[in-house]
Amino acid sequence: MVKKGSVVNPWEVSGDINYEKLIKEFGIEPLKELPPVFNKELEYRRKIIFAHRDIQRVLLAIRDKKPFGMMTGLMPTGKCHIGHLMIMKQMVFFQKLGARVYIAVADIEAYNARGQSLEDSRKIAEDYILNYVAMGLDLNKCDLYFQSDRSKDAEKANAYYRLQNLLARYATFNEFKAVYGDISPGKMLSALLQAADMLHAQLPEFEGKPLPVIVPVGIDQDPHLRLARDISQKIKDFNFTQLSSIYTLFMPGLSGGKMSASIPTSYIAPIDTPKEVEMKIKKYAFSGGQATLEEHRAKGGNPDVDVSFQYLRMMFEEDDAKLAKIEADYRSGKLTTGELKQYLIDKINKFLAKHQEKREKAKGMVEKFIYKI
Amino acid sequence: MVKKGSVVNPWEVSGDINYEKLIKEFGIEPLKELPPVFNKELEYRRKIIFAHRDIQRVLLAIRDKKPFGMMTGLMPTGKCHIGHLMIMKQMVFFQKLGARVYIAVADIEAYNARGQSLEDSRKIAEDYILNYVAMGLDLNKCDLYFQSDRSKDAEKANAYYRLQNLLARYATFNEFKAVYGDISPGKMLSALLQAADMLHAQLPEFEGKPLPVIVPVGIDQDPHLRLARDISQKIKDFNFTQLSSIYTLFMPGLSGGKMSASIPTSYIAPIDTPKEVEMKIKKYAFSGGQATLEEHRAKGGNPDVDVSFQYLRMMFEEDDAKLAKIEADYRSGKLTTGELKQYLIDKINKFLAKHQEKREKAKGMVEKFIYKI
Numbered sequence: 001m002v003k004k005g006s007v008v009n010p011w012e013v014s015g016d017i018n019y020e021k022l023i024k025e026f027g028i029e030p031l032k033e034l035p036p037v038f039n040k041e042l043e044y045r046r047k048i049i050f051a052h053r054d055i056q057r058v059l060l061a062i063r064d065k066k067p068f069g070m071m072t073g074l075m076p077t078g079k080c081h082i083g084h085l086m087i088m089k090q091m092v093f094f095q096k097l098g099a100r101v102y103i104a105v106a107d108i109e110a111y112n113a114r115g116q117s118l119e120d121s122r123k124i125a126e127d128y129i130l131n132y133v134a135m136g137l138d139l140n141k142c143d144l145y146f147q148s149d150r151s152k153d154a155e156k157a158n159a160y161y162r163l164q165n166l167l168a169r170y171a172t173f174n175e176f177k178a179v180y181g182d183i184s185p186g187k188m189l190s191a192l193l194q195a196a197d198m199l200h201a202q203l204p205e206f207e208g209k210p211l212p213v214i215v216p217v218g219i220d221q222d223p224h225l226r227l228a229r230d231i232s233q234k235i236k237d238f239n240f241t242q243l244s245s246i247y248t249l250f251m252p253g254l255s256g257g258k259m260s261a262s263i264p265t266s267y268i269a270p271i272d273t274p275k276e277v278e279m280k281i282k283k284y285a286f287s288g289g290q291a292t293l294e295e296h297r298a299k300g301g302n303p304d305v306d307v308s309f310q311y312l313r314m315m316f317e318e319d320d321a322k323l324a325k326i327e328a329d330y331r332s333g334k335l336t337t338g339e340l341k342q343y344l345i346d347k348i349n350k351f352l353a354k355h356q357e358k359r360e361k362a363k364g365m366v367e368k369f370i371y372k373i
Numbered sequence: 374m375v376k377k378g379s380v381v382n383p384w385e386v387s388g389d390i391n392y393e394k395l396i397k398e399f400g401i402e403p404l405k406e407l408p409p410v411f412n413k414e415l416e417y418r419r420k421i422i423f424a425h426r427d428i429q430r431v432l433l434a435i436r437d438k439k440p441f442g443m444m445t446g447l448m449p450t451g452k453c454h455i456g457h458l459m460i461m462k463q464m465v466f467f468q469k470l471g472a473r474v475y476i477a478v479a480d481i482e483a484y485n486a487r488g489q490s491l492e493d494s495r496k497i498a499e500d501y502i503l504n505y506v507a508m509g510l511d512l513n514k515c516d517l518y519f520q521s522d523r524s525k526d527a528e529k530a531n532a533y534y535r536l537q538n539l540l541a542r543y544a545t546f547n548e549f550k551a552v553y554g555d556i557s558p559g560k561m562l563s564a565l566l567q568a569a570d571m572l573h574a575q576l577p578e579f580e581g582k583p584l585p586v587i588v589p590v591g592i593d594q595d596p597h598l599r600l601a602r603d604i605s606q607k608i609k610d611f612n613f614t615q616l617s618s619i620y621t622l623f624m625p626g627l628s629g630g631k632m633s634a635s636i637p638t639s640y641i642a643p644i645d646t647p648k649e650v651e652m653k654i655k656k657y658a659f660s661g662g663q664a665t666l667e668e669h670r671a672k673g674g675n676p677d678v679d680v681s682f683q684y685l686r687m688m689f690e691e692d693d694a695k696l697a698k699i700e701a702d703y704r705s706g707k708l709t710t711g712e713l714k715q716y717l718i719d720k721i722n723k724f725l726a727k728h729q730e731k732r733e734k735a736k737g738m739v740e741k742f743i744y745k746i
Contacts (some may be wrong), residue, residue, distance in 0.1 A: 111539060111542060156535070158523055162522065165521065166481070166521075
């Protein structure tokens with residue numbers, strides 16, 4: 001739908017050039033044919049989720065109704081933004097497909113790599129988990145845990161941390177450098193704990209057998225996957241099924257670049273008010289339109305770089321036909337930037353009104369959950 | 374009792390030169406005045422335990438009948454030998470003084486630093502633990518655990534491994550190099566887990582408060598202590614009392630050098646038969662005597678380098694007066710090497726007869742203990 005060319009936007013990892021580079025450098029593969037149930041999701045049919053490793057194991061498990069897992073983590077630093085909601089949609093999607101869902105709150109990583117206290121991580125995680133529930137995740141059907149406090153079941157707790165320690169034997173310093181750039185003992189332990197996060201569902205104390213596990217991530221997280229995949233095949237004490245992964249494009253920040261919790265003007269938060277949403281989109285959303293209305297009508301806009309259009313494409317306009325019309329109208333100059341922005345504002349605010357209502361309803365339950373696990 | 378000079382034997386870390394060097398390089402201190410209860414033990418009055426760090430905290434706790442801990446570990450690689458029994462005597466000594474005793478089976482370290490399976494570690498640990506019980510340790514009054522399987526209590530298990538992960542933030546690569554010489558990710562995790570072993574008694578989930586903990590070790594283990602002491606004071610999430618340690622001389626191997634489980638002719642094992650003990654002492658024990666009987670009578674022997682005499686001094690002759698007479702007679706030439714060796718053989722075999730009887734009695738209980746913890 002979006003024209004792919006050699007121009008690569010900062011948030012467009014799916015452009016031709018980077019795609020080839022990724023495939024060549026990392027050995028990930030573009031997503032090809034998928035079962036119909038996947039293509040009901042806009043992320044798949046629009047290639048927002050654009051690449052994978054070994055997804056076939058998971059597809060077979062789904063087809064044959066065999067057990068499989070989904071693992072993902074949350075880094076409890078900074079505020080939750082709508083970019084995070086894209087990954088949350090995947091949690092819900094795979095949970096509904098029957099995956100055993102594992103979610104790690106990476107509070108050890110936040111402590112070791114970012115210097116954040118465990119208490120602060122717990123507070124921030126609460127906000128994330130409210131969004132999970134609002135997005136449709138069934139908390140009672142998933143294993144959500146803090147890295148620092150794995151389980152109320154001692155056998156499980158011992159097994160998880162044991163795995164972290166045993167995996168260390170098979171890791172090399174070079175692999176850690178690939179994950180983190182510069183390394184420190186704290187970051188090394190965090191990387192090994194992340195590998196244990198991805199692999200431990202297959203231990204006897206958890207699912208009890210090797211099984212496919214899919215890990216949905218942003219492309220920047222792939223070094224973690226490579227580390228875990230590599231050492232999982234070297235350790236012979238277990239018979240780990242190789243991990244699968246899918247890669248999601250970054251949602252662009254309002255002014256372009258990456259959406260980042262540390263730049264308040266770069267994101268929409270799930271708790272933003274309608275007025276805040278309106279202000280942010282109108283003031284900050286980078287436009288692919290022309291400088292004047294006359295020019296715009298004459299030359300048309302460029303939806304490929306227009307952040308408002310990208311938000312519609314990536315998340316807020318489910319209807320392909322409507323999205324195609326918006327794209328064509330914007331490209332021709334029939335649709336103005338102001339009109340496009342207003343359309344998006346209405347879409348986001350409609351979505352957030354429901355989302356915030358669900359968050360409110362979930363509050364007591366999540367608080368109970370988070371301080372009891 | 375043993376003349377200290379500038380001649381330093383391979384097992385004699387207490388000689389003048391090394392002593393000063395150790396104090397200067399590592400900052401450990403020679404043991405000075407101790408309460409009478411310590412001097413009832415030959416290890417203290419003969420300076421077999423020759424140095425310490427911060428022992429005063431533990432002495433005060435003993436005097437004031439306040440809680441304190443003792444932590445030590447066993448590396449489950451290779452056979453247990455009589456050199457290990459010296460450390461075991463310390464476990465029993467401190468247990469009787471009222472210490473909360475923690476003993477870690479370092480199976481994670483054996484896996485990561487020596488490539489040994491957890492199953493093999495468990496088998497070897499069984500032999501060690503039989504010796505603990507035979508030496509007088511009350512298993513029911515101590516917390517003996519495997520590093521890979523900390524606790525049947527989930528809160529404790531989580532807390533122990535959490536500590537390992539949090540400590541990582543405060544460690545540096547240089548510290549690991551000091552501990553291990555060359556480092557690998559596996560060795561790093563082992564070193565951090567050892568630091569957690571030494572410190573975790575002070576966590577809320579264990580003793581519940583900062584308390585003095587004494588760690589009896591050989592001098593070669595001091596880098597582990599330095600690492601744990603250093604990071605314990607950097608981590609502000611807990612209020613750790615600084616660790617205390619005492620340093621035991623190495624028991625020399627039969628032919629001199631270090632007693633080593635990997636050299637069968639270097640050690641006496643607790644399960645050796647009387648004939649094996651006799652053969653080993655007669656055949657391998659390095660003698661400080663002269664080449665011929667005439668020469669020995671004329672010049673006398675040198676007990677300082679005589680392994681049989683050192684075994685009597687370090688472990689098998691409790692009676693100071695008898696030991697002094699043996700030393701004087703050997704030095705004068707009145708006592709021959711053959712007579713000295715026979716005296717030691719009788720002492721060891723008398724000790725081992727009782728020891729092996731106690732081992733036999735403990736077998737059912739230890740097997741049950743080890744495969745149920």
